[in-house]
Amino acid sequence: MAMLEISHVSKFFGGLAANSDVSFSMEQGMIMGLIGPNGAGKTTLFNCITGYYPPSKGEVVFKGTRLNGMQPDRVCRLGMVRTWQKVRPLAKMSVVDNVMVGALARTSSLRVAREVAQEQLRIVRMDHRQDFLAGGLPIGERKKLEIARALATKPELVLLDEVMGGLNTGEKEEIILLILDLKKRGFTQVVIEHDMKAIMRISDRVVVLNSGEKLTEGTPREVADNPEVIAAYLGERVEG
Amino acid sequence: MPTLSRSPRPRGFSVVAIALFLATALALAVFPSFVAKPYVMHMGVMLFLAIIQGQAWNVVGGYAGQYSVGHAAYFGVGAYVTMMLLEVSKIPPWWGIWGAILAAVALSAIIGSITFRLRGPYFVLASISVAEIIRLATLHFRDFTRGAEGYLLSEIPTLHLFGAEIVFVGKRPFYYAGLALAVATIAANWAVQHSKLGYYFQAIREDQDAAHSLGIHLSLYKNVALAISAAFTAFAGGFYAMFVKFIDPNIAFGLDVSVQIVLIAIIGGIGTIIGPVIGAMVLVPLSEVLRNPRGLVQVGVLSPDSGVVTFIERYLSNAHLLVYGILVVVVILFAPEGVLGVIRRVVAWGRRRVAARGASPAPA
Numbered sequence: 167m168a169m170l171e172i173s174h175v176s177k178f179f180g181g182l183a184a185n186s187d188v189s190f191s192m193e194q195g196m197i198m199g200l201i202g203p204n205g206a207g208k209t210t211l212f213n214c215i216t217g218y219y220p221p222s223k224g225e226v227v228f229k230g231t232r233l234n235g236m237q238p239d240r241v242c243r244l245g246m247v248r249t250w251q252k253v254r255p256l257a258k259m260s261v262v263d264n265v266m267v268g269a270l271a272r273t274s275s276l277r278v279a280r281e282v283a284q285e286q287l288r289i290v291r292m293d294h295r296q297d298f299l300a301g302g303l304p305i306g307e308r309k310k311l312e313i314a315r316a317l318a319t320k321p322e323l324v325l326l327d328e329v330m331g332g333l334n335t336g337e338k339e340e341i342i343l344l345i346l347d348l349k350k351r352g353f354t355q356v357v358i359e360h361d362m363k364a365i366m367r368i369s370d371r372v373v374v375l376n377s378g379e380k381l382t383e384g385t386p387r388e389v390a391d392n393p394e395v396i397a398a399y400l401g402e403r404v405e406g
Numbered sequence: 407m408p409t410l411s412r413s414p415r416p417r418g419f420s421v422v423a424i425a426l427f428l429a430t431a432l433a434l435a436v437f438p439s440f441v442a443k444p445y446v447m448h449m450g451v452m453l454f455l456a457i458i459q460g461q462a463w464n465v466v467g468g469y470a471g472q473y474s475v476g477h478a479a480y481f482g483v484g485a486y487v488t489m490m491l492l493e494v495s496k497i498p499p500w501w502g503i504w505g506a507i508l509a510a511v512a513l514s515a516i517i518g519s520i521t522f523r524l525r526g527p528y529f530v531l532a533s534i535s536v537a538e539i540i541r542l543a544t545l546h547f548r549d550f551t552r553g554a555e556g557y558l559l560s561e562i563p564t565l566h567l568f569g570a571e572i573v574f575v576g577k578r579p580f581y582y583a584g585l586a587l588a589v590a591t592i593a594a595n596w597a598v599q600h601s602k603l604g605y606y607f608q609a610i611r612e613d614q615d616a617a618h619s620l621g622i623h624l625s626l627y628k629n630v631a632l633a634i635s636a637a638f639t640a641f642a643g644g645f646y647a648m649f650v651k652f653i654d655p656n657i658a659f660g661l662d663v664s665v666q667i668v669l670i671a672i673i674g675g676i677g678t679i680i681g682p683v684i685g686a687m688v689l690v691p692l693s694e695v696l697r698n699p700r701g702l703v704q705v706g707v708l709s710p711d712s713g714v715v716t717f718i719e720r721y722l723s724n725a726h727l728l729v730y731g732i733l734v735v736v737v738i739l740f741a742p743e744g745v746l747g748v749i750r751r752v753v754a755w756g757r758r759r760v761a762a763r764g765a766s767p768a769p770a
Contacts, residue, residue, distance in 0.1 A: 271621030
């Protein structure tokens with residue numbers, strides 16, 4: 167059974183099709199890269215999968231459960247969690263409290279939640295920040311906090327929305343290693359990313375969206391050599 | 407550019423804070439033995455009431471971030487149900503108040519399930535209008551509520567507690583009951599804040615969408631916050647009705663009741679345990695002085711022929727809402743985190759001064 171099965175998902179906002187007829191399937195433990203130019207509908211697809219919008223058409227099936235219209239909190243409890251492209255720290259709470267909120271999805275004990283949170287903060291190497299207010303963190307640490315908080319909910323499938331956006335080379339490298347480490351530990355991941363080098367390194371397969379439609383799917387190499395993909399990113403070659 | 411700063415709230419158990427809290431409660435408990443003036447006792451009861459109201463609002467407004475400006479609904483239901491059970495059904499208030507709390511919680515579930523669909527200012531407006539609807543309904547359905555006539559308390563029966571007889575005459579029994587309730591409310595709020603509920607409420611306040619993605623059922627937890635808040639507010643309402651012995655729709659359900667409840671928390675500092683206590687200590691004396699400046703003469707702060715009393719009586723006697731309004735503007739402009747925020751800033755500034763002095767070498 168596939169971990170995640172997206173079949174013929176469309177999302178319309180009035181007459182605008184933000185996603186139309188997108189399908190792909192993921193096995194447990196794989197990393198799916200999701201790429202496409204700005205406005206291709208990547209984040210909308212994340213919203214459809216995690217319950218923020220019900221898809222207008224099509225089906226989202228996670229571990230055999232049909233998710234259409236299921237609220238994000240239940241999706242989270244089922245074991246699927248997402249991070250936000252525009253980070254959403256709980257600004258007036260401390261870093262460890264932020265991660266504890268995630269951990270409390272699986273326990274009611276603050277003591278257990280704190281232990282889980284501290285472990286996750288060690289994994290993203292932010293344990294020295296735990297008593298600081300989340301609102302004051304620099305962008306690199308905010309992105310890592312997003313990941314730690316999502317992982318604290320004990321997910322099986324993690325959707326990462328541009329977790330490397332706005333980071334410097336060293337910070338990006340740290341996130342890449344973290345994603346590869348998560349893969350080793352058995353997590354299934356969907357990664358939206360603009361950095362092609364990073365996508366090529368981490369993805370098992372890549373789905374390319376363009377104007378809301380799935381342009382192609384394949385291994386990173388296949389996708390990078392596909393003339394349609396090059397055209398979508400760079401425009402058609404002008405003959406003449 | 408964000409700046410790194412440590413979280414102001416110390417984690418876990420603060421022995422000093424608890425010791426201070428218990429010492430204050432004890433001091434207030436023995437206080438009437440030394441100063442038994444009825445006016446001082448009256449002020450004490452009003453202070454405890456305001457603390458209960460402020461703490462109650464803080465659960466849904468301060469922690470969960472849902473700014474209800476309609477808490478008069480729960481206060482009024484608490485007052486009316488307690489009073490009507492006593493006057494109509496002859497049920498003593500220490501039983502009746504539980505009925506009032508149940509009624510308020512049920513009402514909160516109805517109001518919450520409708521208004522929590524709204525966010526931000528729309529929620530605030532909806533909360534105001536719901537309280538107004540209830541006030542107008544109370545005025546209108548005279549057969550049931552006696553309308554504008556209101557209820558006058560005849561007599562509170564004698565309470566037999568652990569073999570002792572407590573007669574509710576004068577201010578003193580109310581002073582002790584109020585103190586006990588205020589302490590209980592603060593303790594309950596502390597417990598809520600240091601639980602999963604407290605974390606979830608704050609997460610909802612900080613970012614609803616993020617909270618939702620982390621497994622938090624938004625409408626469930628908002629309704630739980632409102633129910634807890636409504637329960638304590640109804641408690642305050644029932645207690646208030648027994649204390650002042652007269653209620654009508656305006657006293658119980660008026661908009662200024664809602665506004666005053668919010669102010670207690672905002673002036674003190676929302677989202678903290680100590681905030682509503684500070685807010686009550688600012689607002690209660692202020693509103694009492696504005697309403698009855700002669701009280702200051704009774705306590706001996708001012709001489710009877712002081713110009714201040716005449717000035718307040720002549721120019722400010724009905725202006726408490728105006729003064730509240732100015733206070734809100736001042737607090738929002740200059741102290742958005744309330745009196746507590748100002749205190750914290752002053753302390754931090756003092757520490758930096760001391761640190762700077764210690765670090766810099768003495769001038770040669």
